[in-house]
Every structure is written in structure tokens, then in C-alpha cells.
Amino acid sequence: MRTSTSAVLLSPLAALAALNLFLADVRDGLGPFLGVFLQEKGWGPAEIGLVMTLGGLVGMAATMPMGALVDASRAKRAIIVIGSAAILAASLTILAIPQFVAVAAAQAVNGVAAAALLPAIAGLTLGLVGPAGFDRQLGRNEAFNHAGNILAAVLAGVLGWWFGLPAVFALLGAMALLGALSALAIPAAAIDHEAARGGSGAAVGEGHESIGKLLREPALVTAAITFGLFHLGNAAMLPLFGQAMVATAGADPSGLTAATVVVAQGTMIPMALVAAWLGQRSGYRLVLLLALAALPIRGVIAAAAVHYGAAWALIPVQMLDGVGAGLLGVATPGLVARILAGSGRFNLGLGFAMTAQGIGASLSTLLGGVVAQRLGYPAAFLVLGGVAVLAAGAYLIGGCPGGTAPRRPVAGPGTAAAAA
Template sequence: MAAVSSLVALASLNLFLSDVRDGLGPFLGVFLQQKQWSPGEIGLVMTLGGLAGMVATVPMGALVDSSRAKRAIVVVGSAVVIAASMAILLAPSFSVVALAQGVNGIAAAALGPAVAGITLGLVGPAGFDRQLGRNEAFNHAGNILAAVLAGVLGWWLGLPAVFALMAAMAVGSVLSVLAIRPGDIDHEAARGLAPAPVGDGGQAEGWRRLLADRRLLVLAVTLALFHLGNGAMLPLFGQGMVARGAGDPSALTALTVVVAQATMIPMALLAARLAQTQGYRLVLIIALAALPLRGLIAAAATEWNIGLGLYPVQILDGVGAGLLGVATPGIVARLLQGTGRFNVGLGLVMTAQGIGAALSTTLAGFVAQYAGYAAAFLVLGGAALVAAATYLIGGAPGGGPAGAREGDPAGGIATGKIAA
């Protein structure tokens, strides 16, 4: 078990890294909207960043699996995100923003697996579900802190103040990860490799067998469809309300973030609890069910300019994202326990998520441009219905309480002793 000081540093890392890992998030759309970018252009440039992250996610997962310098990956990734975001502030042309978003996507692709690997290396499989809930709670608390500060600073000093806030959060994340004691990280456990008998070095799972695991592929497709519907919902909702003249852009965008993130904290803790007692299947089904309802309410709120619609829309965002933030790495860890390919498998699933999220912004942007914001929200909500059907028809992987590893339809890949 890791020293308490390392776990405190891990909590601090999740608090500060929350604002860094997602880049400018919904503030990017509002910032570019103020620079007279069209919804289609904003969606396209966000897609480019998502595609870059998609391509990099599996290689970054493999890097985290093989590297014993996981803390350094977090330091470098944080610095890269800040540099790219500053480039957007200084030169918001299409070419600069597209390149910066691509760089952001690649850096973020490394940060997610690095934090997951550090967490698994610190607490091991037995404590992973509970620690995931704590990680996500601190992550969402950090998002609330950053959003409140960004809203205040943006209202007072303008949107460029948001960029300075990101830089300050990056410094906090670097100091936090450096406070984690290197000796507390079990790098074999961090990649999901089963302990080997004395005198027998454990080896990681082969790639072909990993890719043949039907459960992992069903999960990947399900999450790709979910993020196709979810990826553009928050930034598009902010743009839609701003277009309706609902209030100050910085304050309104910050409020959408705060309401969602405040909901995610109890949802993350609930997800960890349900995973330990009921398994992840119920967690994922609830998350999938929240998005279609959210799309309907968002469509009504933007069509009829219902200011109070912001609250149920963002509460439901918190339900879905809060549950999935815990469920995604948790399910992957259970499916690939003992394979030595946890971060690669997580990278594969995150790649699928990235595909969905990247296409989401372009899809929503052009639907909003030609058919209106309400139509865009209905299309996004419909994607979640397809995701739920895929998950249930595909066998709904992720059931069983903590400590129970599901059977392996792909032929049993949990020995951790198959040559890479």
C-alpha cells in the first residue's frame, strides 16, 4: 500500500490536472465565437484536436505501460497543453488553432493513461475501484474551482484570463505529481500485470489476443457512440444560450461547467460504491440513459430560451460523465486484469471515445448551423440510444462485484504469461 503522502499528492494531482487535461474545454468555443468563427468552423477545429488525440491514445497507453517515468509523462504533458493553449490566445487563426488542438489532443492522450497507471500502481487492483471514485471526485472538484475562477476572471478581465488560470493549474499539477514518491509506484501492477511465480518473470499479453477480446470491443463501440452524442453537448449548449443572449459568455459558460461538475462528485463516489457491490453494468446503463433525456431538455431550452433549462441539462451531464469517469477505467482494469496491457487497453477504449467525441463536434456544429441548435441536441441524444442498444445486445460487459473477474469469451487472456 502506498504511503499516505503519495495518496494525498495523487488527490492534489487530480484536483489541479482536471483543468489542464481538457485544455480550454467549453471556453474554447465561446472564445472563438467572439472572434467571429462560425459554429461549423468551431466544430471542425475541435474535431481535428480529437482526431490527433485518437491516433495517439493507444501508443501513449503503450508508452505508459512500458515506462517507469510515469511522473515525467504528466509533467511534460501538462507543459505541452499550456504552450498550445497560449498559442491559441496569441494567434487565433484557423491554422494555429488547428495545430494547437492537435498538440493538445496528443498530450491529453498521454495524461489520462499516466494518471490511471500511477493510481493502479499505488493502490493495486484491490483498491482500484475505491480510489477511482476518489480520483474523479477530486477531478470534478478541481473543475468546479477552475470554472468558478474562470467565470469571475473572464467577467472581470476578459476570456484571456482563462488562459492564465490554466497555466497556474498546470504548475499545481506538476508540483503534485513530483510529490508522489517514486518507490510507492508498483510499475508491474500499474500495467495490470499479474504477479509472477518466483523465478518466472511475468510477461505482457499479446496484442492480437487483446484485440480479439469481444468484451473490450463492445465496450469501445458503446463508449464511442456515447461520446458521439455527449462530446459536443456542453460546448454547443453554451454557444446556443449565448446566441440567445442569455448572459455574459464567460459567466454563463462557467455556470454550465459548475453545475455539471458539482453533480459529478457524488456520482463518482456512487459509481465506486456500486462497482464494489453490484458491478459496473448498472453504472454504465444509468450513464447511457441520462444522455437522451439531456438532449431533449437542451433542445427545449435553446428553442424557447428557457434559462432554467440549464440546470437539468447540466445535472444530467454530471450524472453521465460522473459515472463513466469511474466506470471506464474500472471496467477495463477488470477485463484485462493480469494481462499486463491495462494502459494499452484503456488507450484503445479512449481512442474509441475520441473518435466519437471528435465527430460529435463536427456533426453538431453543422447540424446547428443548417437546422438549428434544437435539432443538433436531438441528433446528439439519439446517438446515446444507439449506444445503449449496442451495449445490451453485445453482452453488457462489466458486471459482477469487486474482486470478481468476468469469464473470457476470447479464450482466457488473464494469465499474464503469454509472450508479447
């Protein structure tokens, strides 16, 4: 009864927008604030990198099972609610017990929950709007997601300045509650579950490819390797940049971290809309190339900023973060959906791509932390930026899949919702 009453107040797509807005602060847990929080507790860069890597690897192992779960489940809203609650509980554990074992276990829980949230939201979106409206809605989803990150970062900066970093945890709890209510406001009847899994409209049990055949899809493998290498170079830059500025300039950790997030997320909003526009019209090849080009430029500017103490460089460094991450946030589910159209395994394929991303992101924090501790922060940024060259090479060697057209005919359930 509660769901149907909420649905009267919000249309399905309005509830989806609210879901992306509020879960922005929940999906990544403490995000860049975790490194600063642990740094205040006396942790070194290598220790921070290691604990984030351990948690990330556990979460990475869960991405394909979680994707398969979303494909098979008709309870996508419940998956979102349970995942949000798990991330909140893990984050409160870090606040209460900032010891290595407890933090590593909490990060593992965060990783598993986040591995469920992304395919659940993507599948929910595809089930609401259908293939015809998916590219456009992805841009809207990511725009609201980045707007939510800005809102959360501003509030976290203000609350952290007044009450210290523990206030960030309270904000995370409020966002988790609002995100859960938004998920429940989407009527279950509005979700086409066959469309949500990228199915062709065949009868149940027909037209769904085997996992082995799915993972031998050359375009999917190439895309996953490219995504993984991009995140290997990109994931550690934001938290490492915050740590570097705190360590070298003595900046306020809450305010500085919030500022880095706001600049990056503000750039991601138009980039997400541009990526959706390009993907809808010409596929995702140009989107991926632009994202890869931003990473080495960002690494060079970040290294120079830390070396020379140029605080103004925060703006271009984080704007370039917004370019890369904003484009990839749309391209990842958009390209996977096109490659696997009609397979009935969209969320499993997205889980495969997320596994590659998780490996890259987890190793990124370890790579960045070790290089920073041994050679200094500027060297770490140059190494991370240089990984984009490997990503570009993998993408070019693999034939540059751009998803200009689905490989299979696709049924279009959900068109009415897309037009709403």
C-alpha cells in the same frame, strides 16, 4: 531531493488527490471555453466544430501508443509533467494566434498530451493502490477531478468577467504548475509498476498478452464501442449549449460557461462516488445503463430550453451531464481494468477504449456544429441525444459486459497503499 522533501509533506494518496484536483483544468485544455473564445473571434459553429474535430482525431490516433508508453515506462510522473506543459503551450498559442492553422495545430498537441495524461494517472493510481483498492480510488480521483473543475470554472468565470476570456489562459498555467508539483510529490518508490500495467505478478516478459489478442477480447470491444457512441452524443452538448445561450440570449460568455461547468461538475462528484460503490460491489453494468439513459433526456430538455428561451433549464441539462459523465469517468478505467486483469496491458487497453471515446467525441463536435448551423441548435441537441439509443443497442447486442469479476487471478501489490 525535491521529490523526497515533498513526499514528507504529502502522503502518496494525498499527492494523488492534489494531482487530480489541479489537472482537472489542464487535462481538457480550454474545454468549453474554447468554443466561446473562438466564437468571440468571429468563428461560426461549423468552423469551431471542424477545428476541434481535427485536433481530436490527431489525439485519438495517439491514445493507444500513449497507453503502451505508460505500460512500458517507469517515468509516469514525468509523462504527466511534460503533458501538462504541452497543453499549456498549445493553449497560449491559441490565445496569441486565433487563426485556423495555428488553432488546429494547437488542438492536435492538446489531443496528444491529453491522450498521455489519462492512462498515466490511471496507471499511477493502480500502481499505488493495487487492484483491490482501484475501484474505490477511482471514485476519489474523479471526485477530486470534478471538484477541481468546479474551482477552475468559478475562478474562470470571475476572472473572465473582470479581465475577459484571456484570463482563463493564465488560470490554466497556474493549474498546470500546481499539477506538476503534485505529481513530483508522489515518491517514485511508492509506485508498483507491474501493478500499474495490470500485470499478474509474473516475471518480466511473461504473462503480458500480445496486442492482437488483446484487441480481440469481445468484452473490451463491446465496452469501447459503447463508450465511443456515448461520447458521440455527449461531447458536443456542453460547448454547444454555451454557444446557443450566448447566441440566443446574449448572456455573458464567461459567466454562462462557468455556470454550466459548475452545475455539471457538482453533480459529477456524487455520481463518481456512486459509480465506484456500484462497481466495487456488483460490476459496471448498471453504471453504464444509467449513464446511457441520461443522454436522451438531456438532449430533449436542452432543445426545449433553447427553443423557448428557458434559462432555468440550465440546471437539469447540466445535472444530467453530470450524471452521464460522472458515471462514465469511473466506469471506463474500472471496467477496462477488470476485463484485462492479469494481462499486463491495462494502459494499452485503456488507450483502445480512449481511442473509441476520442473518435466519438471528435465527431460529436462536428456533428453538433453542422446540425446547429443547418437546422438550428434544438435539432442538434435532439440528434445528439438520440445517439444514446445506438449506444444502448451496441451494449445490449454485445452482451452487456459489466466486469462483475476479473477474468484472471490478479496479484494484489499495493494493498498497503490502498489502506493508507
